[in-house]
Amino acid sequence: MPTAITGLEAARQLDEQDPLRHFRDQFYIPQHEGRDSLYLCGNSLGLQPKSAEPALLHELEHWRAHGVEGHFRGEMPWMDYHKFLLAQSAHVVGAKPEEVVVMNTLTTNLHLMMVSFYRPTAQRYKIIMEAGAFPSDQYAVESQVKWHGYSPAEAIVEVKPRPGEDTLRTADILEAIDEHGAATALVLFGGVNYFTGQLFDMAAITGAAHRVGAYAGFDLAHAAGNAPLALHDWGADFAVWCSYKYLNSGPGGPSGAFVHERHGRSPELPRFAGWWGHDEGERFLMRKGFSPMPGAAGWQLSNAQIFSFAVHKASLDIFQQATMPALRAKSEKLTAFLLQELAALPGSAARFRVITPAAAASRGCQVSIYTEKEGRALYDYLGQKGVVCDWREDNLSGRGLEAGQAGVIRVAPVPLYNTFEEVHRFVTLLGQAG
Template sequence: MSFQNTLAYAQAQDQADPLRTFRDQFHIPQQNGQDTVYLCGNSLGLQPKAARAAVEAEMTKWAELGVEGHFTGDSPWFTYHATLAAPTARVVGAKPEEVVVMNQLTVNLHLMLVSFYRPQGPRYKILTEAGAFPSDQYALESQVKFHGFDPEDAIIEVAPRAGEHTLRTEDILRTIQENADSLALVMMGGINYYTGQVFDMAAITQAAHAAGAVCGFDLAHAAGNVVLHLHDWDVDFAVWCTYKYLNSGPGGTSGVFVHERHAQNPDLPRFAGWWGHDQSVRFQMKKGFIPMPGAEGWQLSNSQILPMAVHKASLELFDQAGMDNLRAKSEQLTAYLEFLINGLQQPKEALEVITPAEPSARGCQLSLLVHQNGRQLFDTLMANGFILDWREPNVIRVAPTPLYNTFEDVYRFGQFLAAHFQR
């Protein structure tokens, strides 16, 4: 695609964008009475305008029906989570029975590790990426300690080569193969939060299985961002949050994927809870856990109806837009952002994009490594209506999100950067 660094070009692209009307479905934060340029969907997605009405509907039901809201009215709370299964499956490339919305991300990660990190004899190690999001690091560390292992020995971290910022797929696959006799689990982020690198989940899963290990992913930065095929890739399990690209509110609910070969196995060890028990006999209150078939069998407690109502409103937008369409626009927006940044012609010693250049190896985030006065630049951008994300020690994460960002947003950001570096 041939880009142009002009306002007229950006506006023409927006006018031709088949997804342009979705921006109107979101509240855009204001600064001095003007729309901000919100490029922070990788940290917290914007509020769908339908979210308030969705929550109000459940509040009204609670007010009018009380406890009977569990069993009467539209979308009874008893089965509310089930209404999210099909649209969730479409976002992550799964069968509806392989997904469930529940809890929050790290809780779900621990639940998955209970079932899928099963060290036996010499096979006790976990492979992950160096620099994983802290929640993943802490979860893995505490899980191996729980089983009596030293994290320094039991956790293998794959790091970029010297002088590089991202991982090479061949290095990940080689490390899996080299540790095939001791690996119990490969657990990585689908996208690294810091660099924005998308990992080859299909190849990693295949290599893990060839080594005799289980494979799972934290998709916090991938769900709703890139096209996923969890079932077809043969991934064993995955978890994700819904408050980033899935726009479901701060601290919103989480999603889980369990491949059907595991999800239909009632004998798989798990931490059990009442809501995961066979719903046909749940209210008999008897001993003896009988898991629901599918991913629903990992549920613990009653559904979080109010957060789920927000999530349902957001998933309806994803169904209307379609992940393939969103991904196509995302690639164009991110490539335009890259074009504008490259046009600054800054030396690497001043400004460096550490996100891969290959579209297949990145989502809609570019991580800008600012070597001098990075925090000052970030603060200046924020003060001028550009909402971005800072990560220590010197990275500004920029995420043009296809549901609500525009080419003009990206152009305005590029113009501001140009003015900054021309001083």
């Protein structure tokens, strides 16, 4: 439940009461002028777990000691390494272990999923997505549409906020799905919008897509490890996510993919095939004729990137210990505290506005602070004071404002390693800016 208290003493009291406070000690905090920086950028790159280096060194030693036999020896032989990530990944996204797999990188997996779940026909060829989706998703969708011989202008339906509003209304998303349903092949949304921090109602979107006969897929880059997810129960057809943001698995870390069990048990579903997705009982027989593994594992192309997987597992193990429900509970309190501190800041209304939804059910860790004047200068000032957050220019509103002026400062207090006192210190620095 949101707290109703603000101030330094309130922040320290909340930190004292925090049952997850010890997890901060499991991460390295970047330094600024001899003290911990205010690292509020887990929505862009998560911090390094202290367990990452030993995990990586273990695999280097395994390679040194066993060479190629490392695929078959030890407690975690490389041959089966993807299996050691299933339970933790399933916990993070609300799935069955057989419905998830770690492989490749995010946009690669998005393309692989669209091979299977964007199968346009003359009657059904449209993709419905959010306007202002992350550019990588826009590029992927545009290229897939063109690959199938359709015009993006005709095949891509973008749902936009109403005039004067910053975020999408769920009712408008569902209305767009109903309106274009007969011609829609796929509804593809982000779990959390990267610019506004809005958490979408994925259960409602999935239900609406299925009612009109379309597939429902999600890019969870900003949602996995951040927001409560129940992909299996929602019935989503597929989802993809990266691991380097909230999942703390290092720059360029491996991606995850979800395929609902009803599809994972359908070997006839078209897909791009590879050796590691083939029936593992026959993999080394080197025969022609692809026979997919059951579940999401049947979409694998190649063997695991062991070193990056090892770091990813180290982080996922922390999530398994902390649990997503507990992390979500703290996250809601952190962001509520941040919103209350911002609202109490003298003169804040004249300088900026928060465009992230106030309702806890419609936001994750990220709070987007929008400014129309000297926004980049404010961001630079915060950086000089040891705040690590990030800046995104407003290229979406069409207001035509001067570059470097209008945009959002994205702030993400992450429950695994951020504190309430850090939130208070951030808002204090914001108030001291000239």
